[in-house]
Amino acid sequence: MSILQVRDLTKSFGGVQAVRGVSFEVGAGELLALIGPNGAGKTTCFNMLNGQIRPDRGSVTLEGRDLTGLSPRRIWRMGVGRTFQITATYASMTVRENVQMVLLSRHRRLFDLWRPAASEYVDEALDLLEQVGMRPQADRPCGVLAYGDVKRVELAMALASEPRLLLMDEPTAGMAPKERIELMALTAELVRRRGVAVLFTEHDMDVVFAHAHRIIVLSRGALIASGPPPVVRDDPDVQEVYLGSGAMFAKEGAA
Amino acid sequence: MGFLVAQFLSGLAHASSLFLVAAGLSIIFGVTRIVNFAHGSFYMLGAFVAYSLADRLSGALGFWGAVAGAAVFAGLLGVAVEVLLLRRLYRSPELFQLLATFGLVLVVQDLALAIWGPEDLLGPRAPGLEGIVRILGRPFPQYDLLLIALGPAVLGLLWLLFHRTRWGILVRAATEDREMTGALGVKQTRLFTSVLFLGTALAGLAGALQVPREAANLQMDINIVVEAFVVVVIGGMGSVAGAFLASLLIGQLQAFGILIFPQVTLVLVFLVMALVLVVRPYGLLGRPQAVPRAGHAPETPIAPASQGARIAWAAALAVLLALPLAVGDYALVVLTEVFVLALFASSLHFAMGPGGMVSFGHAAYFGLGAYGAGLLMKHLGAGMVPGLIAAPLAAGLGALVFGWFCVRLSGVYLAMLTLAFAQIVWSVAFQWYSVTGGDNGILGVWPAAWAAPKWAFYYLSLVLAGGGIYLLRRVIFSPFGYALRAGRDSPLRSDAIGIPVKRHQWAAFTLSGAAAGLAGGLYAYSKGSVFPNLISISTSVDALVMVLLGGVQTLTGPIVGAAVFHGLETEMVRHTDYWRLLLGVAIIAMVLVFPQGVVGALERLRPRRPGQAREEAVAR
Numbered sequence: 001m002s003i004l005q006v007r008d009l010t011k012s013f014g015g016v017q018a019v020r021g022v023s024f025e026v027g028a029g030e031l032l033a034l035i036g037p038n039g040a041g042k043t044t045c046f047n048m049l050n051g052q053i054r055p056d057r058g059s060v061t062l063e064g065r066d067l068t069g070l071s072p073r074r075i076w077r078m079g080v081g082r083t084f085q086i087t088a089t090y091a092s093m094t095v096r097e098n099v100q101m102v103l104l105s106r107h108r109r110l111f112d113l114w115r116p117a118a119s120e121y122v123d124e125a126l127d128l129l130e131q132v133g134m135r136p137q138a139d140r141p142c143g144v145l146a147y148g149d150v151k152r153v154e155l156a157m158a159l160a161s162e163p164r165l166l167l168m169d170e171p172t173a174g175m176a177p178k179e180r181i182e183l184m185a186l187t188a189e190l191v192r193r194r195g196v197a198v199l200f201t202e203h204d205m206d207v208v209f210a211h212a213h214r215i216i217v218l219s220r221g222a223l224i225a226s227g228p229p230p231v232v233r234d235d236p237d238v239q240e241v242y243l244g245s246g247a248m249f250a251k252e253g254a255a
Numbered sequence: 256m257g258f259l260v261a262q263f264l265s266g267l268a269h270a271s272s273l274f275l276v277a278a279g280l281s282i283i284f285g286v287t288r289i290v291n292f293a294h295g296s297f298y299m300l301g302a303f304v305a306y307s308l309a310d311r312l313s314g315a316l317g318f319w320g321a322v323a324g325a326a327v328f329a330g331l332l333g334v335a336v337e338v339l340l341l342r343r344l345y346r347s348p349e350l351f352q353l354l355a356t357f358g359l360v361l362v363v364q365d366l367a368l369a370i371w372g373p374e375d376l377l378g379p380r381a382p383g384l385e386g387i388v389r390i391l392g393r394p395f396p397q398y399d400l401l402l403i404a405l406g407p408a409v410l411g412l413l414w415l416l417f418h419r420t421r422w423g424i425l426v427r428a429a430t431e432d433r434e435m436t437g438a439l440g441v442k443q444t445r446l447f448t449s450v451l452f453l454g455t456a457l458a459g460l461a462g463a464l465q466v467p468r469e470a471a472n473l474q475m476d477i478n479i480v481v482e483a484f485v486v487v488v489i490g491g492m493g494s495v496a497g498a499f500l501a502s503l504l505i506g507q508l509q510a511f512g513i514l515i516f517p518q519v520t521l522v523l524v525f526l527v528m529a530l531v532l533v534v535r536p537y538g539l540l541g542r543p544q545a546v547p548r549a550g551h552a553p554e555t556p557i558a559p560a561s562q563g564a565r566i567a568w569a570a571a572l573a574v575l576l577a578l579p580l581a582v583g584d585y586a587l588v589v590l591t592e593v594f595v596l597a598l599f600a601s602s603l604h605f606a607m608g609p610g611g612m613v614s615f616g617h618a619a620y621f622g623l624g625a626y627g628a629g630l631l632m633k634h635l636g637a638g639m640v641p642g643l644i645a646a647p648l649a650a651g652l653g654a655l656v657f658g659w660f661c662v663r664l665s666g667v668y669l670a671m672l673t674l675a676f677a678q679i680v681w682s683v684a685f686q687w688y689s690v691t692g693g694d695n696g697i698l699g700v701w702p703a704a705w706a707a708p709k710w711a712f713y714y715l716s717l718v719l720a721g722g723g724i725y726l727l728r729r730v731i732f733s734p735f736g737y738a739l740r741a742g743r744d745s746p747l748r749s750d751a752i753g754i755p756v757k758r759h760q761w762a763a764f765t766l767s768g769a770a771a772g773l774a775g776g777l778y779a780y781s782k783g784s785v786f787p788n789l790i791s792i793s794t795s796v797d798a799l800v801m802v803l804l805g806g807v808q809t810l811t812g813p814i815v816g817a818a819v820f821h822g823l824e825t826e827m828v829r830h831t832d833y834w835r836l837l838l839g840v841a842i843i844a845m846v847l848v849f850p851q852g853v854v855g856a857l858e859r860l861r862p863r864r865p866g867q868a869r870e871e872a873v874a875r
């Protein structure tokens with residue numbers, strides 16, 4: 001059974017057709033990688049899935065419910081969590097408070113004017129931070145963390161919303177290679193345990209081939225291939241796209 | 256028919272002067288990204304200098320020489336201001352730029368007062384254009400025809416300048432693309448300075464040309480700059496053509512508005528502006544500001560008061576409670592005012608700090624509170640208790656309505672819109688004579704008998720203001736307050752985790768307005784009267800100064816700021832006639848050397864917990 005169905009998604013910015021007629025599905029508990037060269041339209045796809053931008057055409061359905069055109073807030077409440085390519089956390093709050101903020105929202109406590117927020121859902125927040133290995137830094141301001149650590153906090157925040165589908169836009173960008181593999185292994189493990197479906201984009205093919213159950217490939221806004229990793233790797237179209245634009249597959253071949 | 260045509264033409268003449276001022280403001284903003292509050296001061300100085308020069312020079316050449324001289328003088332002064340002040344502000348948050356240039360307004364006002372005296376000065380008429388012409392049988396001043404022609408002429412000249420000269424092309428490029436300005440390097444300095452010359456010379460020219468039409472006076476600066484703000488905001492910041500269109504619109508609105516609603520032309524003007532901003536948030540011909548400015552360094556996380564701080568607060572409270580036993584009525588009155596201002600400042604801080612909404616017109620809510628209490632007394636004979644209940648309600652209602660518009664905008668546009676709303680409230684209080692008593696104010700707003708002794712009112716203020724501040728603080732630490740800060744820190748993330756950012760901001764704006772209203776109500780009963788100047792721009796700026804003096808990023812800042820500010824003001828007014836000059840200099844100094852405020856500076860000095868210094872170093 002697929003949890004997310006994307007049909008004919010299309011978006012242009014002025015003259016640029018960023019995404020053209022993209023259709024795919026994400027299965028329950030599936031780790032699906034969306035890959036493609038820079039500017040292929042991956043982030044634009046994500047933005048349409050979580051409601052940040054409205055598609056020109058096409059539909060997005062989550063477990064049979066139509067999400068197209070809803071606000072990010074509504075879509076989040078329906079169970080779609082997200083991490084950002086350019087991290088977006090709350091710099092003036094501590095790491096723990098960042099996670100608490102999500103928990104407060106999930107429990108619909110945002111209009112509570114009285115009880116101190118910092119003492120709500122403390123254990124739950126610390127538990128989540130423990131899972132992503134950020135518990136020792138729980139009381140540091142989020143604005144001073146190293147980039148890789150912010151990515152971990154984002155993961156904890158995404159998990160805090162107990163999503164059924166998690167969208168991760170380049171979850172490991174800006175990290176050291178070893179850290180990347182670790183973070184993705186962690187994600188895969190958490191996802192397996194919680195039964196969350198994940199759609200992620202990633203430029204590091206080591207990460208993709210180590211963890212993705214299935215891969216879809218986007219090039220200039222259109223889907224050009226999809227299937228299990230070995231099939232996609234050997235697809236001539238995919239190889240051409242990647243040979244033309246960078247050495248990522250070459251690197252993978254060497255490794 | 257003739258009458259309507261004459262009205263139309265005088266609207267055009269007004270539009271021309273307005274355009275000269277607004278074009279200068281807009282060009283300066285386009286390149287430097289500074290909203291120059293002091294722009295009106297150059298206009299006023301232009302008028303005064305032209306008056307004095309025309310007095311000295313004689314003959315036909317004398318008058319035009321004086322006009323040209325005044326424009327050049329204003330331009331040179333603009334250069335001096337750029338070199339000495341603005342240059343240090345290019346990277347500051349918008350609020351600091353507005354405040355520092357408002358400091359300049361205060362300085363210029365007092366200097367002009369010292370040089371030209373308080374009287375209105377009626378200048379000579381323009382030689383050769385003293386007469387009138389008849390248009391469809393109606394008399395019309397010849398001089399106004401000249402002005403009408405001048406607007407489009409200046410527009411044309413500016414167009415040539417910006418499209419046909421190297422300098423102008425650079426200016427346009429800088430206006431459209433910030434990155435490219437940075438890449439100019441050394442040339443950037445010269446470009447900015449010369450742009451200031453052009454912009455302020457235009458303002459000076461407009462002021463000088465006004466001399467034959469109206470007496471030069473000390474209120475010209477604020478009046479024109481507020482109008483120019485409206486024009487620039489409607490036209491779109493940085494767009495000269497937009498400024499031209501908007502001047503025509505505003506000129507006509509005033510010419511005909513005065514026929515339809517003589518009392519409320521100002522309201523009409525601001526309403527049009529609010530509507531334009533709702534439909535086109537960047538003005539008619541403006542474009543979105545590319546990068547929102549990174550304002551302050553990220554705030555450090557807030558923490559509930561430590562054990563030590565709690566003890567200090569309790570001790571301070573005990574001292575305040577015991578004080579009436581020890582000091583006389585004068586000290587109690589001053590302290591009562593400090594309490595009230597502390598609540599006012601805290602309410603503004605709530606909107607600005609956690610809410611991230613810089614209000615440049617918070618006096619509106621202070622004033623609505625005061626008038627809410629005053630009007631209830633005047634028209635219904637209500638006493639103090641209903642008055643103090645009505646005050647936050649009236650202000651909260653005002654903030655609810657105005658806030659709906661305000662939360663749609665951010666940055667300079669938000670600041671301008673809050674300012675505009677404050678001016679609406681002010682003009683209603685000032686002009687709706689039959690209800691508000693106009694500038695005679697409302698007298699006899701005295702506390703109930705039980706609260707009449709100074710010590711009793713002192714306690715009442717302590718309880719209400721202290722309670723209000725406590726509540727605001729409580730809200731800042733609540734989930735609501737956290738969600739508010741979340742929306743300020745990252746609207747993108749907040750939207751993606753289910754926080755309705757605008758709704759939170761709106762609610763916070765309303766709450767902040769209600770708290771300011773309670774302060775206003777208390778203020779009314781402490782003074783026994785209510786006047787329109789409670790809603791003036793200076794009251795709004797006073798509140799901003801209190802918040803900044805204490806430090807925006809601190810929670811105790813507004814309280815300390817209010818105490819320091821009120822103490823200094825009380826002393827300054829006692830010892831000098833030129834308190835505005837001192838205040839202006841103090842504001843500029845504060846923005847330049849002390850931007851994190853008193854409490855912020857103290858916190859920096861305090862010994863810190865281990866690791867914190869390192870973290871802050873990493874953050875840089």
Ligand SMILES: Nc1ncnc2c1ncn2[C@@H]1O[C@H](COP(=O)(O)OP(=O)(O)OP(=O)(O)O)[C@@H](O)[C@H]1O
Nearest residue numbers: 013016018036037038039040041042043044045085
């Ligand atoms: N808001 C926008 N306005 C105009 N063009 C846009 C906008 N967002 C994206 N684009 C364009 O759409 C195309 C796809 O961009 P997108 O960010 O989705 O690519 P991506 O696959 O995420 O790239 P990367 O790997 O670099 O993150 C690009 O050509 C980009 O320039």
Ligand SMILES: [Mg+2]
Nearest residue numbers: 042043044085
């Ligand atoms: Mg991307």
